[in-house]
Amino acid sequence: MTRLSWDRVGERFFETGIDQGVLYPNKVGAIGVPWNGLISVNETPSGGEPKPFYVDGYKFQNRWTPEEYAATLEAYTYPRAFEECQGVSPLGNGLFMAEQYKISFGLCYRTKIGNDSQGSSYGSKIHFVYNALVSPPDRNYQTASDSPQANTFSWAITTKPVKTSGKKPTAHMIVDTTLMTPPLLSSLEDLIYGKDGGDPQLPSPTDLIALIVGWPTLFITDHGNGIFTASGPDDVVRLATPRAFEINASTVVNNGDGSFDVTSY
Numbered sequence: 001m002t003r004l005s006w007d008r009v010g011e012r013f014f015e016t017g018i019d020q021g022v023l024y025p026n027k028v029g030a031i032g033v034p035w036n037g038l039i040s041v042n043e044t045p046s047g048g049e050p051k052p053f054y055v056d057g058y059k060f061q062n063r064w065t066p067e068e069y070a071a072t073l074e075a076y077t078y079p080r081a082f083e084e085c086q087g088v089s090p091l092g093n094g095l096f097m098a099e100q101y102k103i104s105f106g107l108c109y110r111t112k113i114g115n116d117s118q119g120s121s122y123g124s125k126i127h128f129v130y131n132a133l134v135s136p137p138d139r140n141y142q143t144a145s146d147s148p149q150a151n152t153f154s155w156a157i158t159t160k161p162v163k164t165s166g167k168k169p170t171a172h173m174i175v176d177t178t179l180m181t182p183p184l185l186s187s188l189e190d191l192i193y194g195k196d197g198g199d200p201q202l203p204s205p206t207d208l209i210a211l212i213v214g215w216p217t218l219f220i221t222d223h224g225n226g227i228f229t230a231s232g233p234d235d236v237v238r239l240a241t242p243r244a245f246e247i248n249a250s251t252v253v254n255n256g257d258g259s260f261d262v263t264s265y
Contacts, residue, residue, distance in 0.1 A: 012116040015125070022192065023079050024106035024202035030081065030093045032108070032192065032200030037076035039152065041109055041127075044070050045172075069129065069159045069172040073107075076150055086134055086155075104131050104160070106193055106202040112177060123178035126188070128202065130171045131160040173205050175212065179233040181219040184212065184215070216264040218249045230262070 017191040021035035050069030053060050083090065087102040107129040114120035134155040141151070161169035177185055188211065193201035203211065218236050230237050230247055240246040253261040 010115055010117045013122070014114050015111055016114055016120055018109055018113040019112075020108075020110040020193075022108040022200060022202075023082055023085075024108070024200075025081050025085060026104045026106065027084070032202060033079045033081050034195065035075070035079055035082075035107075035109075037078070038109065039074040039076060040072075041107075042072040042074070044072065046070055069170075071129070071157050073134075073155045073157060075153050078153060086136070093238045102133060104133050106130050107132055108202065113176075124177070126175040126177065126192075128173040128175075128205075128208065129157075129159060129161045130173075130202075130205070132157045132171070133159075162205050164209070170205060175179070175208075179235075180212070181216065181231045181233070183219055183231070187211070187215075190229055216261075218247065218251065218265050220262060220264045 018038065018041060021038035021041075022032045023035050024030070024032045030134075046068050047065045049065050050062045051065050052062050083096065084100075084103050085105045088096050088098050089098045089100040090096055091098065109127050111125045111127065112120045113123040113125060115122045134157050137153060137155050138152075139153070159171035161171045163169050175188065180188075190198065191203060191211070192200055207208075218230065218232045219230070230245070232247075232249075236248055238246050238248075247262055249262065249265060251263045251265045255261060
């Protein structure tokens with residue numbers, strides 16, 4: 001164990017920005033559609049606060065209240081599929097009827113992770129939101145002037161948690177891409193953003209756990225010409241010197257003759 005060190009190069013992290021929003025309406029046959037013009041997702045969870053219990057005038061217990069995900073979405077525009085999520089039903093030929101039944105939806109958006117050496121391109125977090133419902137938004141339309149401004153839309157959303165095996169129900173899952181191998185990230189993006197022959201889909205929390213937790217953390221690729229590639233998160237594979245890398249994994253076997261055997265896990 002070495003002495004703690006602060007502010008090392010590459011370890012001054014920050015989070016910024018939002019992009020690649022995707023809407024997944026909870027409707028039979030619906031697929032994910034891109035949300036262009038998404039400005040912000042202001043997460044405002046409720047609950048999750050300690051609640052004390054007293055016996056004979058003394059604090060007996062301190063229990064956490066259930067936490068629920070909620071947020072406010074802000075955007076310049078929204079996908080056509082979001083109309084029904086607001087209770088606006090299409091009747092055909094451009095006619096819509098407001099104040100109708102609202103359908104719930106799932107949401108996916110990405111926030112950036114940056115550091116002092118790579119800026120905001122260091123990595124990202126992909127957020128998954130389930131069973132969301134919106135409240136009716138206020139809309140303010142004004143006359144055009146010589147200083148035109150684009151209207152923005154804002155919606156408050158609440159969620160209903162989804163049951164997961166072995167964990168408490170949740171409506172919010174987060175993936176840190178800096179802790180994933182490139183093949184795993186590629187497989188996840190093919191699922192949520194779509195690929196040739198596959199429509200974009202929102203995986204359930206159970207499916208997300210099965211995909212990510214069950215994927216190899218260390219990925220060894222044999223290129224068939226005597227060259228191998230090792231990929232994994234920074235705490236598993238790192239560049240020790242410009243000409244040497246270090247693998248920290250339980251599948252590394254020291255043969256005692258200067259050679260090592262290593263397999264994916």
